[in-house]
Amino acid sequence: xxxxxxxxxxxxxxxxxxxxxxxxxxxxxxxxxxxxxxxxxxxxxxxxxxxxxxxxxxxxxxxxxxxxxxxxxxxxxxxxxxxxxxxxxxxxxxxxxxxxxxxxxxxxxxxxxxxxxxxxxxxxxxxxxxxxxxxxxxxxxxxxxxxxxxxxxxxxxxxxxxxxxxxxxxxxxxxxxxxxxxxxxxxxxxxxxxxxxxxxxxxxxxxxxxxxxxxxxxxxxxxxxxxxxxxxxxxxxxxxxxxxxxxxxxxxxxxxxxxxxxxxxxxxxxxxx
Amino acid sequence: xxxxxxxxxxxxxxxxxxxxxxxxxxxxxxxxxxxxxxxxxxxxxxxxxxxxxxxxxxxxxxxxxxxxxxxxxxxxxxxxxxxxxxxxxxxxxxxxxxxxxxxxxxxxxxxxxxxxxxxxxxxxxxxxxxxxxxxxxxxxxxxxxxxxxxxxxxxxxxxxxxxxxxxxxxxxxxxxxxxxxxxxxxxxxxxxxxxxxxxxxxxxxxxxxxxxxxxxxxxxxxxxxxxxxxxxxxxxxxxxxxxxxxxxxxxxxxxxxxxxxxxxxxxxxxxxxxxxxxxxxxxxxxxxx
Numbered sequence: 001x002x003x004x005x006x007x008x009x010x011x012x013x014x015x016x017x018x019x020x021x022x023x024x025x026x027x028x029x030x031x032x033x034x035x036x037x038x039x040x041x042x043x044x045x046x047x048x049x050x051x052x053x054x055x056x057x058x059x060x061x062x063x064x065x066x067x068x069x070x071x072x073x074x075x076x077x078x079x080x081x082x083x084x085x086x087x088x089x090x091x092x093x094x095x096x097x098x099x100x101x102x103x104x105x106x107x108x109x110x111x112x113x114x115x116x117x118x119x120x121x122x123x124x125x126x127x128x129x130x131x132x133x134x135x136x137x138x139x140x141x142x143x144x145x146x147x148x149x150x151x152x153x154x155x156x157x158x159x160x161x162x163x164x165x166x167x168x169x170x171x172x173x174x175x176x177x178x179x180x181x182x183x184x185x186x187x188x189x190x191x192x193x194x195x196x197x198x199x200x201x202x203x204x205x206x207x208x209x210x211x212x213x214x215x216x217x218x219x220x221x222x223x224x225x226x227x228x229x230x231x232x233x234x235x236x237x238x239x240x241x242x243x244x245x246x247x248x249x250x251x252x253x254x255x256x257x258x259x260x261x262x263x264x265x266x267x268x269x270x271x272x273x
Numbered sequence: 274x275x276x277x278x279x280x281x282x283x284x285x286x287x288x289x290x291x292x293x294x295x296x297x298x299x300x301x302x303x304x305x306x307x308x309x310x311x312x313x314x315x316x317x318x319x320x321x322x323x324x325x326x327x328x329x330x331x332x333x334x335x336x337x338x339x340x341x342x343x344x345x346x347x348x349x350x351x352x353x354x355x356x357x358x359x360x361x362x363x364x365x366x367x368x369x370x371x372x373x374x375x376x377x378x379x380x381x382x383x384x385x386x387x388x389x390x391x392x393x394x395x396x397x398x399x400x401x402x403x404x405x406x407x408x409x410x411x412x413x414x415x416x417x418x419x420x421x422x423x424x425x426x427x428x429x430x431x432x433x434x435x436x437x438x439x440x441x442x443x444x445x446x447x448x449x450x451x452x453x454x455x456x457x458x459x460x461x462x463x464x465x466x467x468x469x470x471x472x473x474x475x476x477x478x479x480x481x482x483x484x485x486x487x488x489x490x491x492x493x494x495x496x497x498x499x500x501x502x503x504x505x506x507x508x509x510x511x512x513x514x515x516x517x518x519x520x521x522x523x524x525x526x527x528x529x530x531x532x533x534x535x536x537x538x539x540x541x542x543x544x545x546x547x548x549x550x551x552x553x554x555x556x557x558x559x560x561x562x
Contacts, residue, residue: 099501099502099536099537100424100425100428101428101429101462101536102428102429102462103429103462104462111462111463132424132428135421135424135425136425136428138306139305139306139307139425139463140306142296142304142306142307142561143306143307144306144307144308144421144422144425145421147419147421204419204420204421205421205478206420206478206480206508207480208480208481208508209508231498232497232498232506232507232508233498233500233506233508234506234508234539261501272307273307
């Protein structure tokens with residue numbers, strides 16, 4: 001018995017004292033980057049039927065980072081976002097409006113609109129969502145938008161192909177997004193996929209709405225940052241560039257051109273915990 | 274050897290389950306994404322005998338279980354503006370507007386002796402600078418919300434605008450602040466109260482200083498615009514090389530003054546001495562995991 005107790009104490013001491021074991025552990029859908037678990041994949045947003053009843057387990061799995069695209073589909077969940085091809089995603093429901101003020105599905109406990117963000121590979125990222133919708137989708141999955149600083153940290157080492165997109169490089173110079181994680185070389189030192197190109201990613205930070213004063217910034221990436229003295233409304237930051245930005249996409253691409261309520265076919269996001 | 278590895282595994286599992294249990298929020302807050310957001314706007318309290326007779330009360334505040342009855346029984350005094358209707362005790366010299374507080378002698382860990390609580394039925398503490406609000410949250414193991422957290426937590430709070438009914442709607446068109454949680458319909462989809470109207474709430478972010486906010490007279494020129502749903506946006510764009518703190522949600526007199534409070538209302542405020550500071554309060558949060 002005594003041996004068992006000392007071994008237990010040893011085990012706890014080992015776990016508490018060993019730097020690798022003491023470090024924060026991240027769920028499988030994310031990678032540890034400093035103090036934050038950053039989702040490995042650009043977000044796909046799903047409308048899950050009966051989220052606090054029949055599909056309660058699936059919603060739990062989403063929070064724990066264990067849900068797969070196959071499991072979501074099998075449960076009757078549909079991906080929402082841009083409706084036109086190549087996305088062909090389902091329409092964003094009226095109960096989940098652009099301003100983020102969602103209406104709970106009647107009878108859900110806790111109240112939920114049934115909308116959740118997932119970090120799964122092999123699907124097109126969800127686009128055509130406002131910053132407000134992106135922020136709520138992360139929170140509904142027990143996550144949050146990554147901050148600008150976290151995004152920058154997580155993108156480190158992602159090879160930037162400039163305008164020379166290949167089948168395995170980051171998607172920076174094509175006409176359409178590619179499935180999450182499908183570009184094998186487009187991965188950061190931390191294991192985060194698609195930070196460069198594919199879709200721009202909303203981050204948490206707001207700054208002055210830039211209204212289109214852009215320049216070639218650091219290492220040739222696009223920079224549209226800082227107020228120009230006009231409309232005093234916020235601009236939400238986007239990072240990384242999109243599939244058609246060519247040299248403008250990259251780990252330093254940054255834009256506050258858009259009011260957080262606007263959308264585009266190449267505006268997606270990524271969550272963190 | 275087998276027993277050892279089993280025991281190590283049990284030890285590790287015990288640690289892992291302890292960390293997953295941390296995802297529950299204390300009762301003075303609700304879970305929103307990765308944060309526990311205080312349900313109520315903050316009230317700030319000076320507690321006598323905090324390290325002796327009232328040690329238990331302080332512990333309760335830290336755990337989010339203190340009630341107004343507990344604070345009253347401990348002879349705690351609410352800190353804020355002396356102006357009516359608040360009629361509170363102004364912050365002591367040891368807790369100045371610049372946030373450079375002096376610890377209470379003998380406090381361990383060092384404490385300013387002031388404690389922010391999230392409780393219903395009291396007027397929120399107001400006329401505190403951004404620095405004081407930031408420190409007040411930290412002194413109870415919390416922090417100001419980020420702008421992102423504030424925006425997410427406020428979702429779907431019904432915005433009364435001119436139709437403030439002085440009873441259950443958010444306080445958006447009345448002369449004075451109202452007790453926390455008293456407007457029963459003023460609650461967000463996440464269960465957070467009073468995010469629209471009542472007092473403006475400091476959040477953690479700074480932005481470049483905007484134009485000085487004007488006195489509360491409608492019709493004068495200044496650089497603020499109606500933003501989403503007409504809510505007021507005064508956000509950056511000025512030549513001053515100085516920071517502003519962000520405040521969110523608007524306050525009780527906003528509609529009366531020709532401004533509009535709401536879940537999109539956003540203002541840059543002077544960090545220490547804004548003209549509107551009498552109606553700036555705050556709210557705290559904790560990390561959820």
